[in-house]
Amino acid sequence: MNISNSGKALLFLVSSLLLTLLVHGTRDLPDSKLIKSSCSTTLYPDICYSTLSTTKTLATKKDIIEHTINKTKEIIHANLHAINKLTTTANVTKRGKIAIHDCLQMAAGTLEALDKVIGDLREYPTKKSLRRHADDLKTLMSTTITNKETCLDGLSHDAECKLLRNSIVGGQEHGGKMCSNALAMIVDMTNTDMLNSKEAKLDVQVQEVTMWPEWLSAGDRKLMQSGDVTPDVTVAADGSGDYTSVAAAVAAAPSKSTSRYVIKIAAGVYRENVEVPSSKTNLMFIGDGRSNTIITASLSVAGGSTTFNSATVAAVGDGFLARDITFQNAAGPSGNQAVALRVGADLSAFYRCGILAYQDTLYVHSNRQFFVDCMVVGTVDFIFGNAAVVLQNCNIQPRRPNPKQKNMLTAQGRTDPNQNTGIVIQKCTIVANSDLLPVQASFPTYLGRPWKEYSRTVVMQSSISDVIDPAGWYPWDGDFALDTLYYREYQNTGPGADTSKRVTWKGWGVITDVAEAESFTAGSFIAGGSWLPSTGFPYSLGL
Numbered sequence: 168m169n170i171s172n173s174g175k176a177l178l179f180l181v182s183s184l185l186l187t188l189l190v191h192g193t194r195d196l197p198d199s200k201l202i203k204s205s206c207s208t209t210l211y212p213d214i215c216y217s218t219l220s221t222t223k224t225l226a227t228k229k230d231i232i233e234h235t236i237n238k239t240k241e242i243i244h245a246n247l248h249a250i251n252k253l254t255t256t257a258n259v260t261k262r263g264k265i266a267i268h269d270c271l272q273m274a275a276g277t278l279e280a281l282d283k284v285i286g287d288l289r290e291y292p293t294k295k296s297l298r299r300h301a302d303d304l305k306t307l308m309s310t311t312i313t314n315k316e317t318c319l320d321g322l323s324h325d326a327e328c329k330l331l332r333n334s335i336v337g338g339q340e341h342g343g344k345m346c347s348n349a350l351a352m353i354v355d356m357t358n359t360d361m362l363n364s365k366e367a368k369l370d371v372q373v374q375e376v377t378m379w380p381e382w383l384s385a386g387d388r389k390l391m392q393s394g395d396v397t398p399d400v401t402v403a404a405d406g407s408g409d410y411t412s413v414a415a416a417v418a419a420a421p422s423k424s425t426s427r428y429v430i431k432i433a434a435g436v437y438r439e440n441v442e443v444p445s446s447k448t449n450l451m452f453i454g455d456g457r458s459n460t461i462i463t464a465s466l467s468v469a470g471g472s473t474t475f476n477s478a479t480v481a482a483v484g485d486g487f488l489a490r491d492i493t494f495q496n497a498a499g500p501s502g503n504q505a506v507a508l509r510v511g512a513d514l515s516a517f518y519r520c521g522i523l524a525y526q527d528t529l530y531v532h533s534n535r536q537f538f539v540d541c542m543v544v545g546t547v548d549f550i551f552g553n554a555a556v557v558l559q560n561c562n563i564q565p566r567r568p569n570p571k572q573k574n575m576l577t578a579q580g581r582t583d584p585n586q587n588t589g590i591v592i593q594k595c596t597i598v599a600n601s602d603l604l605p606v607q608a609s610f611p612t613y614l615g616r617p618w619k620e621y622s623r624t625v626v627m628q629s630s631i632s633d634v635i636d637p638a639g640w641y642p643w644d645g646d647f648a649l650d651t652l653y654y655r656e657y658q659n660t661g662p663g664a665d666t667s668k669r670v671t672w673k674g675w676g677v678i679t680d681v682a683e684a685e686s687f688t689a690g691s692f693i694a695g696g697s698w699l700p701s702t703g704f705p706y707s708l709g710l
Contacts, residue, residue: 201225201227202215202220205228205231208352209347209348209351210348210583211348214341214345214348215235215348218234218235218238218348219231219234222234228355228356229288229291229356231352232288232349233288235349235352236284236285236288236349239342239345240281240282242338243274243277243278243342244278245338246274246335246338246339246342247271247278249335249338250267250271250335251271253270253331253335254267259327260325261471262324262325262472262473263327265321265471265472266318266321266324266328266331267331268476269318269321269473270318273314274314274318276310276511277311277315277342280308280310281307283307284307284349288304297364298361300357301353301358301360301361302587304353304357305357305586306534306535308349308350309533309553309555309583309585309586309587310511310513310533310534311346311350312343312346312582312586313532313533313553313580313586314533315342315343315346316343316553317532318339319336319339320474321473321474321475321476322335347583350583350586351585354585384427386427387427387488390427390429390451390453390490391516396431398429398430398431398453399428399429400430400431401430401431401433402416402430402431402432402433402437403433404437405433405435408431408433412437412439413432413437413441414439416430417430417442417443417447417450420447420450422446422448423446423448425449427449427451427488428449428450428451429451429453430450430451430452430453432452432453432454432460432492433455433460434456435459436463437460437461437462437463438464439462439464440478441462441480441481442480442481443481443482443483443487444483444484445484446484447484448485448486449484449485450484450486451487451488452488452492453489453490453491453492454491454492454493457491457493457519457521458493458521460491460492461492461493461521462480462493463479463496464479464497465496465498465499465505466478466479467502467503467504468503468504468505469498470498470502474504474506474527475506475530477496477527478496478506478508479496479508480494480507481510482508482509482510482511482512482515483511483512484512485512485513485514485515486515487515488518489516489518489520490519491518492521493520493522493523494507494521494522494523495522496524496525497524498524499525500525500567500568500572501569502526503526504526504527505525505527506524506527506528506529506530508522508528508529508530509530509532509552510530510536511532511533511554512536513534513535516537516538517538517541518540518541519540520541521544522541522542524544524545524549525545525546525547526546526547526549526568527548527549527551528543528544528550529543529549529550529552530552531554533553533554533588534554534555535554535556536554536555536556536557537559537689538558538559538561539558539560539561541558541561543558543563543564544565544600545574546565546566546569546574547568548577548578549565549574549576550563550576550578550590551578551580551618552590553579553580553586553619554590555588555692556590556591557593558591559689561592561595562595562598563596563597563598564597564599564600564603565597565603565612565634566599567602567603567610568610572610573610573612573641574611574613575613575641576597576613577590577615577624578615578618579617579622579623580622581621581623582619582621589623589653589687589692590615590625591624591687591688591689591692592624592625593627593629593687593688594627594629595629595630597614597626597631597632597634598630598634603634604634607633611641612634612635612636613636613638613640614635614640614654614656615640615641615654616642616643617642617648617652617674619648620648620651621651622648622652623652623653624655625653625656625657625678625687626655626657627655627656627687628658628659628710630659630661630664631661631663631664632661632663633662633663634663635663637665637669638668638669638670639656639666639669639670640669640672648674649673650672650673650674651674652672652674654674654675655683656669656677657677657678658684684710688710
């Protein structure tokens with residue numbers, strides 16, 4: 168007799184409940200209907216049932232989600248222990264050691280995110296608006312899944328790394344599925360509550376006005392638009408400031424700051440790698456203009472690094488802001504993956520910045536991000552990652568790659584359909600860099616390709632030159648993700664915006680419903696709530 172997967176899961180649930188009844192009696196039996204309802208929304212119901220079926224006193228959806236997350240933490244702790252053991256493995260290569268370090272950082276970040284989710288759940292839905300609660304919870308859980316993928320990707324660069332990968336992949340995948348189940352249940356709970364709330368029924372008219380994202384305080388808005396700011400410290404290469412290196416200024420900055428800490432970086436070229444770790448919150452870099460203040464380095468996969476670790480500047484501490492600076496990776500077109508800027512900082516914003524490299528220029532790794540009036544230059548997959556990110560009024564320039572290479576503006580990394588992530592390019596200009604322009608016919612350039620199964624990218628209201636191939640998009644590997652990706656275009660202009668010869672994949676389309684387009688505006692996609700008006704920071708709330 169053949170039994171479907173759902174049938175097997177139900178049999179497993181029934182047998183588990185019977186065992187519980189025999190051991191504990193009926194008084195401690197969990198609500199099987201609630202468990203079945205919760206697990207039915209997940210991608211991995213068998214794991215969900217086994218996590219919940221023998222647990223008592225689960226009276227609400229919040230109880231079930233919190234219990235699932237606590238069990239997930241146990242798995243992540245075990246994974247962290249397994250990764251730590253890899254550090255004692257004999258003859259680990261340089262890249263292997265870097266990849267192990269990346270995995271340790273990802274596991275620690277996941278545990279930190281899970282703790283935040285539990286704290287948010289206990290306050291749900293009283294401390295914030297329903298919409299903001301939902302957005303925060305989904306963002307945190309989406310990031311935990313991304314962290315697992317980042318660890319495994321870093322252990323896939325060469326044969327030696329793959330051997331290390333094989334020793335931990337089982338635990339990593341199990342932890343990722345646990346995180347996926349928690350995310351699915353959060354999406355189900357918050358969506359249901361939103362549908363039943365008065366807040367969701369309000370008809371808010373979106374107007375074309377100059378706004379700031381809601382997470383920026385009034386003081387931050389002044390910092391972003393004003394050139395006359397008194398910094399906390401100054402970095403100057405000539406020794407006239409408090410520090411001569413950016414990394415030294417970051418190291419000396421306060422940890423877990425709840426107020427803005429401003430680091431002024433004077434004109435000059437700073438040849439260093441800089442990391443703003445998760446403990447350094449609410450930092451702001453202010454340069455003297457993107458042509459004048461340049462932070463540059465040259466770590467690359469070709470040089471023995473991992474993609475994640477190659478970043479010239481890595482911003483992880485929440486609330487990070489930057490203005491009037493260029494971030495550069497100078498490894499060149501033969502460096503393979505070589506990141507100029509990696510961002511995992513939640514509620515981060517970049518204004519009038521340059522991000523320059525070749526392959527994998529801008530790594531929008533995770534959480535919520537916004538780029539406005541920035542210039543992004545690169546070749547292969549040069550805006551990539553799995554954040555919820557909007558680039559608005561930016562100048563996006565594919566440049567000349569190595570011979571026989573193709574340029575890809577984006578490679579989005581969503582692996583789970585419940586993740587609230589994606590790359591949105593709105594009101595930008597897409598044009599060939601000066602080194603590509605005279606030879607662009609020899610180097611096909613595309614809007615993107617699907618790095619992961621549920622890759623999501625939206626290009627809307629942008630000016631697209633003829634640098635973009637008429638097909639628009641390019642496959643990753645055969646028919647991988649072509650049915651499950653979400654690629655959309657809306658109200659673009661210019662010769663490269665013609666969609667008559669675009670790919671015919673199931674996952675690609677032109678947006679015709681204004682409401683669908685609105686869901687990818689800065690207001691809806693990364694802020695999840697109200698916006699505060701101001702002047703001097705030019706971007707729109709909606710369409």
